[in-house]
Amino acid sequence: MSKISITADNLEDFARGAAFLGTGGGGDPYIGRMLAHAAIKEFGVPEVITADELDDDDLVLTAAMLGSPPVLLEKACCGEDMDLAIHKLEEHLGRKAKAILPIEIGGVNSTLPIMAAARLGLPVIDADGMGRAFPELQMVTFxxxxxxxxxxxxxxEHMNSVLIEADSGPRAEGLVRATAIQMGLSVMISSFPLIGRQVKDFAVHGTLTLALGIGEAIRKGRLEGDPVAALVAYLKTTPYYNHAKTLFDGKVVDLKRETTRGFSIGHCHLEGLDDASRRMEVTFQNEHLVARENGVTRAIVPDLICMVDRETGEPIPAEHLRYGQRIQVIATSAAPIMRTPEALAVFGPRQFGLNEDFVPIEDMQ
Amino acid sequence: MRIGVDVGGTNTDAVLLDGEKVLSWCKKSTTPDVESGIVAALTHVLDEAAIAPGKIQCVMIGTTHFTNAFVERRHLLPVGVIRIALPAARALPPLMDWPADIAEAVGEHVHLVRGGYQYDGRINAELDEEGVRTAARALSARGLRTVAITGLFSSVNSDMENRAAEIVREEMGEVSISLSHTIGRIGILERENATIMNASLADLAVSVVRSFGKALKQLDISAPFYISQNDGTLMSAEFVERYPVLTFASGPTNSMRGAAYLSGVKDALVADIGGTTTDIGMLVNGYPRESSVTVDIGGVRTNFRMPDVLAVGLGGGSLVLETDGGVSVGPKSVGYRLLQDGRVFGGGTLTTTDVAVAAGYADIGDKAKVASLGTDLVSAAVAKIHAIVAEGVDRMKTSGKPVPLILVGGGAVLIRDEIAGTSQTIVPDHAGVANAIGAAIAQIGAETDKVVSYEEIGRDAALKLAKEEAMAKAVEAGAVAGSVEIIDIEEVPLAYVPGGAVRVRVKAAGRLDFTNGAA
Incomplete structure (x- = not known):
């Protein structure tokens, strides 16, 4: 794999690719892109390394922000709060981090690690813990x-810090939420401290390269005339996202949404542009979970389901879906490590309340 | 009796209204000094209706002047930028995503000060009054005359911004001060951008508002005048001197509001067909539906109250070309050269207007010049024109149900047949000056935007409070108390927040009180 570099000049491509991998959720990457941009301007371009370059025993720390999306739009971090999360964890563990790892590549948390790495002078690893976005802390390969x-x-941002040790992932999630509320719903977090061996074995690799590649494909596709075709063609050349296809080309004819348990849950109905008898329903909980055509499942979580503007290829976040939009629904395979029985027990269809088993996209029609 | 004026980039339109009745109207050219174009238009409508200037009770003006100035980077002042948010958002400095030429025009006089609130109005950090004072002194020393102040969550609690303004005034004297809570919504970067844009227009605002005043004075019109803002409500002249940025995108709003007024239909789609483009928007209860996404103006990101408008490349000057597969229409247009280049006007370019004449939809220019056009070509072009509007209409609809379509603008003659997905097509009288009508009928309005806890006081009580606050604000702004209505309520539940925290936006508007010239 050739080495990439994420700079002020290609951040927009990178963030657009990350929005695609956010599969409708993951938060507006704009603020994250601005934070990374400002950090690169002040501290320089961070080095991107592959997991192979780590020693098995190297300490690797993750960097992310967490909070309520509207609050994140107003109360951004000060930068030092990100440094503090890393330093406090280093202090607790009694050793220094060798690199920063993104916990999720989809949405706003794709760019936060770039900011953290630039600020701290550490390399960022070309990998993450899901190769997409998910709503809960424990929904990660690690x-x-x-x-x-x-x-x-x-x-x-007041440099308050809370160290959490918990007996399970869901418990950690609950404690983090409670802390975030007290801190004003916009916080920095470093979770899942790892060693090099664990990153090599359990991360989804090459996802920074992937996000950048997706963004570049869309941009170049626009110049050549068909960004969606360029995007799908690019995905087919990648190691695990190669079972990519356009599931549907249609327009939004109905949209129902509700907010339950702090999550935005919705159903988007599309009608075929060329054939009005073709219907697709995409169900989302922050991220898109399942796409069904005339009642038949065509793609299901943890495989990726993304909605893009059919003309520009721009990924459309679930909160911006609207009646009348012309959309292409693109689905692609998740990494093999995301599709094992153990993985499906954590973020398979049934974990989102869907009453069916996972079937890989390449095995569906 | 009142006059509505629309000062566009090309034309200055005016209408004279007596109650609901249009007495006279005209279209004149916009002049570089603005003033003489307005004088010409007003003179025309007064003379035609034989009305004495003293009878005019009120003049309402819609203008794209400030938008154009910002986009073209003309007449912009360097701005003192004060942000009250530290320690938050230090990693996201002001002006960072502005195009270089415009960032340079407003200068980089940025001061970050400690202070601000939490999402629920609690204090996040106490205001550093000395910090504001020091910043003001530095800005004063640099000779700046306009200051933009943005506080963290000021749309929830504006106290610190107001206090900072007092301090700035103490230190800098009579400078122009723009406060973010009066301009934008939650979203610190976008609100701050809009506030800085506003501050940069401070001088231009004063001179344009004065030239409006001079035009009226020259005609002996002593009535107060108002300027329309992008949500279809009015601002007093003094208010516009302070908040010119709120006029951005008022043009499409005025034409949509005018369409609602002229047709008497409050829930409908509106297509404003101009020379080059057609703006399609959705009227909900007589007001344009707002855009939910951020809007770039001159390359700067904002979160203004903007009408959600889709511009498609179809107008009265759009080129009609024969192709292998049939015919193509637009997006290229002869634009303002239609009167020279169009076939019916003796030119050599086939335009949509020529097609409309050939099809018998319109009687403009010399019909004989298009008599030789093949009927196949004409009917294919007509079908294409209708298809373009139909697709735009379908994109803007909020549900599958057919809704009425109101056509306004000079290009309304292009459409005669039914448009798919609509229940009827309405072309009201005076459709060509719907934008000036929209300015004339604009109301006085106000908005509240805050995060409230439904669990604490219950949804009904929380909404009631928000509505009362918005209505009181509208009356304060000059609306007749009994006429104020709630025109929009938006509730956004905050994900991850317990206690039923909901962001509530309420907008109220009412008839302008002519009697005391309030606001």
């Missing part, structure tokens, strides 16, 4: 394969 979410550190 949890699936036995790495603990804790100890973790949550910080705010």
């Amino acid at each position: 949890n699936v394969y036995g790495c603990s979410a804790t100890p973790l550190v949550v910080t705010d």
Whole structure:
């Protein structure tokens, strides 16, 4: 794999690719892109390394922000709060981090690690813990394969910090939420401290390269005339996202949404542009979960289901879906490590209340 | 009796209204000094209706002047930028995503000060009054005359911004001060951008508002005048001097509001067909539906109250070309050269207007010049024109149900047949000056935007409080108390927040009180 570099010049491509991998959720990557941009301007371009370059025993720490999306739009971090989360965890563990790892590549948390790495002068690893976005802390490969979410550190811009040690992923999630509320719903978090061996074994690799590649494909596709075709063609050349296809080309004819348990749950109905008898329903809980055509499942979580503007290829976040939009629904395979029985027990269809088993996209019609 | 004026980039339109009745109207060219174009238009409508200037009770003006100035980077002042948010958002400095030329025009006089609130109005950090004072002194020393102040969560609690303004005034004297809570919504970067844009227009605002005043004075019109803002409500002249940015995108709003007024239909789609583009929007209860996404103006990201408008490349000057597969229409247009280049006007370019004449939809120019066009070509072009509008209409609809379509603008003659997905097509009288009508009928309005806890006081009580606050604000702004209505309520539950925290936006508007010239 050739080395990439994420700079002020290609951040927009990178963030657009990350929005695609956010599969409708993951938060507006704009603020994250601005934070990374400002950090690169001040501290320079961070080095991107592959997991192979780590020693098995190297300490690797993750960097992310967590909070309520409207609050994140107003109360951004100060930067030092990100540094503090890493430093407090280093202090607790009694050793220094060798690199920063994104916990999720989809949405706003794709760019936060770029900011953290630039600020701290550490390399960022070309990998993450899901190769997409998910709504809950424990929905990550590291949890699936036995790495603990804790100890973790949550910080705010006042340089308050809370160290959490918990006996399970869901418990850690609950404690983090409670802390975030007290801190004003916009916090920095470093969870899942890992060693190099764990990153090599359990991360989804090459996802920074992937996000950048997706963004570049869309941009170049626009110049050549068909960004969606360019995007799908690019995905087919990638190691695990190669079972990519356009599931549907249609327009939004109905949209129902509700907010339950703090999650935005919705159903988007599409009608075929060329054939009005073709119907697709995409169900989402923050991220898109399942796409069904005339009642038949065509793609299901943890495989990725993304909605893009049919003309520009721009990924459309679930909160911006609207009646009348012309959309292409693109689905692609998740990494093999995301599709094992252990993984499906954590973020398979049934974990989202869907009453069916996972079937890989390449085995569906 | 009142006059509505629309000062566009090309035309200055005016209408004279007596109650609900249009007495006279006209279209004149916009002049570089603005003033003489307005004088010409007003003179025309007064003379035609034989009305004495003293009878005019009120003049309402819609203008794209400030938008154009910002987009073209003309007449912009360097701005003192004060952000009250530390320690939050230090990693996201002001002006960072502005195009270089415009960032340079407003200068980089940025001061970050400690202070601000939490999402629920609790204090996040106490205001550093000395910090504001020091910043003001530095800005004063640099000779700046306009200051933009943005506080963290000021849309929830504006006290610190107001206090900072007092301090700035103490230190800098009579400078122009723009406060973010009066301009934008939650979203610190976008609100701050809009506030800085506003501050940069401070001088231009004063001179344009004065030239409006001079035009009226020259005609002996002593009535107060108002300027329309992007949500279809009015601002007093003094208010616009302070908040010119709120006029951004008022043009489409005025034409949609005018369409609602002229047709008497409050829930409908509106297509404003101009020379080059057609703006399609959705009227909900007589007001344009707002855009939910951020809007770039001159390359700067904002979260203004903007009408959600889809512009498609179809107008009266759009080129009609024969192709292998049939015919193509637009998006290229002869634009303002239609009167020279169009076939019916003796030119050599086939336009949509020529097609409309050939099809018998319109009687403009010399019909004989298009008599030789093949009927196949004409009917294919007509079908294409209708298909373009139909697709735009379908994109803007909020549900599958057919809704009425109101056509306004000079290009309304292009459409005669039914448009798919609509229940009827309405072309009201005076459709060509719907934008000036929209300015004339604009109301006085106000908005509240805050995060409230439904669990604490219950949804009904929380909404009631928000509605009362919005209505009181509208009356304060000059609306007749009994006429104020709630025109929009938006509730956004905050994910991850316990206690039923909901962001509530309420907008109220009412008839302008002519009697005391309030606001």
